[in-house]
Amino acid sequence: MVQGIGTRLFVSRLSFFTTDSHLRNLFSPFGIITEAFLVMDPKTQRPKGFGFVSYESEIEAEKAMNAMNGRIIDGRLIFVEPAKASRPNNDA
Numbered sequence: 347m348v349q350g351i352g353t354r355l356f357v358s359r360l361s362f363f364t365t366d367s368h369l370r371n372l373f374s375p376f377g378i379i380t381e382a383f384l385v386m387d388p389k390t391q392r393p394k395g396f397g398f399v400s401y402e403s404e405i406e407a408e409k410a411m412n413a414m415n416g417r418i419i420d421g422r423l424i425f426v427e428p429a430k431a432s433r434p435n436n437d438a
Contacts (some may be wrong), residue, residue: 352430358396361420377406
């Protein structure tokens with residue numbers, strides 16, 4: 347069991363046909379989702395193939411990570427891992 351993974355997961359290698367709502371639906375059986383989104387390319391407005399899913403609790407996030415990591419979704423083998431620290435701000 348992974349300790350201290352946090353409530354936010356990084357999901358990579360997603361199909362370019364996956365949508366925000368599909369991502370939310372895929373991960374909803376594991377708990378209450380507070381946020382689910384794909385990262386979009388600002389120029390093309392197409393998904394970049396990865397996104398984030400956040401849960402209300404760390405236990406829910408861990409269940410989702412264990413169940414979804416290495417699954418084939420929309421023909422692609424996806425990876426699910428704890429998200430790294432939040433985006434850097436302009437601290438300099």
